[in-house]
Amino acid sequence: MRKKELARPRKLPTQERSREMFEAILDAAARVFVELGYARATTNKIAAEAGISVGSLYQYFPSKDALAVELLRRYRAKLLAVVGDHLGRVGERGLEAVVRELVDALLRAEGIDPTLQRVLIEQVLRTSARAEVLGFEERLEEVVAERLRAGGTAHRDKDLRVAAFLVVRVVLAIVHAVRVDRTELDTERLRDHVTRMIVRYLAP
Amino acid sequence: MRKKELARPRKLPTQERSREMFEAILDAAARVFVELGYARATTNKIAAEAGISVGSLYQYFPSKDALAVELLRRYRAKLLAVVGDHLGRVGERGLEAVVRELVDALLRAEGIDPTLQRVLIEQVLRTSARAEVLGFEERLEEVVAERLRAGGTAHRDKDLRVAAFLVVRVVLAIVHAVRVDRTELDTERLRDHVTRMIVRYLAP
Amino acid sequence: MRKKELARPRKLPTQERSREMFEAILDAAARVFVELGYARATTNKIAAEAGISVGSLYQYFPSKDALAVELLRRYRAKLLAVVGDHLGRVGERGLEAVVRELVDALLRAEGIDPTLQRVLIEQVLRTSARAEVLGFEERLEEVVAERLRAGGTAHRDKDLRVAAFLVVRVVLAIVHAVRVDRTELDTERLRDHVTRMIVRYLAP
Amino acid sequence: MRKKELARPRKLPTQERSREMFEAILDAAARVFVELGYARATTNKIAAEAGISVGSLYQYFPSKDALAVELLRRYRAKLLAVVGDHLGRVGERGLEAVVRELVDALLRAEGIDPTLQRVLIEQVLRTSARAEVLGFEERLEEVVAERLRAGGTAHRDKDLRVAAFLVVRVVLAIVHAVRVDRTELDTERLRDHVTRMIVRYLAP
DNA sequence: AATGAATGAGTTTTCATTCAT
DNA sequence: GATGAATGAAAACTCATTCAT
Structure with a gap:
């Protein structure tokens, strides 16, 4: 639990590939949240589920909360x-x-x-x-x-x-x-x- | 987040004094949970709100989950x-x-x-x-x-x-x-x- | 003292960098264990002795016991x-x-x-x-x-x-x-x- | 782990009953230490094994260490x-x-x-x-x-x-x-x- | 841009010891 | 003296987030 700020997606994906990744992350997050609940869902697990690295996840979403909000x-x-x-x-x-x-x-x-x-x-x-x-x-x-x-x-x-x-x-x-x-x-x-x-x- | 076990109150209070403390902890927990949400509520805050020490809290409830369950x-x-x-x-x-x-x-x-x-x-x-x-x-x-x-x-x-x-x-x-x-x-x-x-x- | 599970190193380091850290942690642990005894040796002290953060220590060893075992x-x-x-x-x-x-x-x-x-x-x-x-x-x-x-x-x-x-x-x-x-x-x-x-x- | 001091039995038992209790505590401590090891043996468990209260245990031994030493x-x-x-x-x-x-x-x-x-x-x-x-x-x-x-x-x-x-x-x-x-x-x-x-x- | 190792503040939990009853 | 509830310092461990590569 860190200090939150925007809790909005970091960038509006314009490129094709970006949008795909954006959606993939959200889908993965949805699955992990439903399976484990918010507290037990970690950003690392979500990234893994999406098949990417945590760093990439943070390229698209500034925080765990932002995922939930979106x-x-x-x-x-x-x-x-x-x-x-x-x-x-x-x-x-x-x-x-x-x-x-x-x-x-x-x-x-x-x-x-x-x-x-x-x-x-x-x-x-x-x-x-x-x-x-x-x-x-x-x-x-x-x-x-x-x-x-x-x-x-x-x-x-x-x-x-x-x-x-x-x-x-x-x-x-x-x-x-x-x-x-x-x-x-x-x-x-x-x-x-x-x-x-x-x-x-x-x-x- | 720890691996939980029973998530049941640790002892069913029979003594007068015990029961009071039991209730005081639950009341404090309810207030803190409502105010901060489950994730931001810490056992230390709950103990403080109840005016007791964390140790005492754990004398009555084996975990944060147990408070929620009760x-x-x-x-x-x-x-x-x-x-x-x-x-x-x-x-x-x-x-x-x-x-x-x-x-x-x-x-x-x-x-x-x-x-x-x-x-x-x-x-x-x-x-x-x-x-x-x-x-x-x-x-x-x-x-x-x-x-x-x-x-x-x-x-x-x-x-x-x-x-x-x-x-x-x-x-x-x-x-x-x-x-x-x-x-x-x-x-x-x-x-x-x-x-x-x-x-x-x-x-x- | 927590309920332990495997008490095995978390990952067998294959990369150069990883292996160095792995060894550095073990060396530090050995020094701290010998100096303070098992009970007084804390994972924080070991991490400090190794010049890293606790988090990194736990990246390599899931528990204090795992260090002792290895x-x-x-x-x-x-x-x-x-x-x-x-x-x-x-x-x-x-x-x-x-x-x-x-x-x-x-x-x-x-x-x-x-x-x-x-x-x-x-x-x-x-x-x-x-x-x-x-x-x-x-x-x-x-x-x-x-x-x-x-x-x-x-x-x-x-x-x-x-x-x-x-x-x-x-x-x-x-x-x-x-x-x-x-x-x-x-x-x-x-x-x-x-x-x-x-x-x-x-x-x- | 608290600051230790004497680590000696608190009183030399002179009375009959005292001596019995003294021995009973040591016996219980020996059983618990052997069964659980020093770290996992708690003074509460030892007192329970001896059939007395922690308070009484501390009447005879000033610390957990004192038990081990004796x-x-x-x-x-x-x-x-x-x-x-x-x-x-x-x-x-x-x-x-x-x-x-x-x-x-x-x-x-x-x-x-x-x-x-x-x-x-x-x-x-x-x-x-x-x-x-x-x-x-x-x-x-x-x-x-x-x-x-x-x-x-x-x-x-x-x-x-x-x-x-x-x-x-x-x-x-x-x-x-x-x-x-x-x-x-x-x-x-x-x-x-x-x-x-x-x-x-x-x-x- | 992607990666994932590193960070460390923040949590939960334990337990030796005290002290009011 | 005996009791055991209460204390709280101290430890183990987690995980959101950063950043060097």
Whole structure:
């Protein structure tokens, strides 16, 4: 544990080879973090897993924290993309279909490993990236609130915000729980239940 | 980071004086863990916070991990107690009232700090206490499933289990989220919404 | 005092630079062990004596025990080499000359410090290298027994083994005692006496 | 490891009970030292083995070192007594008989555990008792030299001293080696061989 | 740019010894 | 006197980070 500074990737990779290495390091870091947890994951192990030397790792990331931050940033970006994609279709597909498809997508999404988030979030919160990380769910809630408002589900504003909060947290929590702890559960049945829960909850 | 062994409290305090010290150490540990995170919390800091020497700390807990494990054990025991208390009253009070009161209780419960859980859980999962910690939600789900079965809500068994899973995770997640990230939310309104969500979801 | 594992050097140095450091650490360790004893010798002091950092020390040796083990291993290897060299010449030089020269050699041998052995042996006996260390004298005894058998000194097998045992232990003990406690003794006279003792003892 | 001072028993036990406890502690210490070695033997373990509290142990011995010193003192005293007893009879019994009986006695002597000596000597040498411990063999040598002189074995003085040195060290080393490492050797045969070796060596 | 040996501050942990009860 | 909980100095060991090659 050393004094941290930027906790941002050291250089925006522009060259082809650079970008490949950047990604290789992140992939290796993700694997090692998930397998060993943040504390037991050492930069040497990560470098070894990536097939490079520690020195090279530090060419791309200024600190161990920076790896965690970037990994979590990407995790959240992917999540936001998936959710945004689906919510955009509420108008054409209807709420029920969208919720069902969204839960489905989240339960299967490649590159979204909730375990990684659980392993990293505590550390990243001790970082200057704290605000950004914390704001994520709030941003999601705003998107959802906007949708709900547009959908005309007659609610007072305060109820709307609570509803958005609930919907976002419920969906994320369930997806997280299923994928991390209870991988044996029947995902189709689960998807249907979650959908019913959300739809009934939002009904007038 | 050392190779851990039991990660259990070293002696179960029976004497008056001992018990006080035991509790004082756990309290100090909880404060330090929440303030600094697991990685930055050192046994020396915890001892200092408790107003004792490191040596004494090690008289009661064989390792830093053991502190985390015991803290999480207590957290979960309290949670289980609160939930169990309320669920026992479904017959006399009705589902809606019970859910409302339970959520209320969880949102206010003293001695249950979801932040502490978030700080510790990743660490404890790397411990021999893993199984015990992991099993907790499952136990809660069983209790809930039993209730649902008794309540006659006509469901096939698989649906029952999914329902129990959903209910438990939703309530815990919401409580966690409110208490950790969104303390500004109107708890009464929130309690009502969660109650409505659960009740409607469980309706035939 | 930690729970030890291999107590073997961490990497066998092949590179030039590495080997130098490896040797420098062992030399420093030998000096510190002899000066302070095993218990008072700390890895930090050894590193300082070697002019490097503790971290580097641990790059080469996983524990304090590993240093002791390697040092003793070398001590024994040198001893075995010296003894083996001389015994090989019994045929051409005759028993008496060989014994005399062997004792002479042992009394002067560079790099064989019986004090170091005394300081370390107790520690190493608590180690996984125990068997290896213990077997050493037995191996010497076998070599000597073989010589005696070849030399035709008519003995029953049991007597042969006892004789080998006696010869090995007597020579080692005397050398040890002279070099450690009684450096003032006249080595030439001593060498002659030991030789006489051995030769007369082995006479029919 | 603390700063040592006297390293002598704290009080000369006069009361009956005191003496018993004193002995009980020493016995326990001997067992623990032999089993675990000096470094791994803790005063708490020794107290527990003796069935008393650490505090009581410190009532009798001011430090861990003091235990080692006293134990070694007794070991040496017993050894000296056995050797002295036998040497006193050279006149009446003859050299050969005396040597044979002495080796016999040493190989069987109760309360003389060479392992204990090996475990402790390194530590005790770091103590103020150093001189006393070191002088022990020298004193034995003087006794033996005196005997040899009286026995009329015609030797110049220097040879006498070397002879005494050899005899003492050989006998001790063999006894030590047999009892510590090679308990399976036939003690009668061994006794005969050692006797022959000494007798032949001392013959004109 | 890549390498990986070297660094050393920072942790965890132990245990001889004390002293209030 | 006996007890054993408390102390805290001291040790072993780790690992993020640097930098000479």
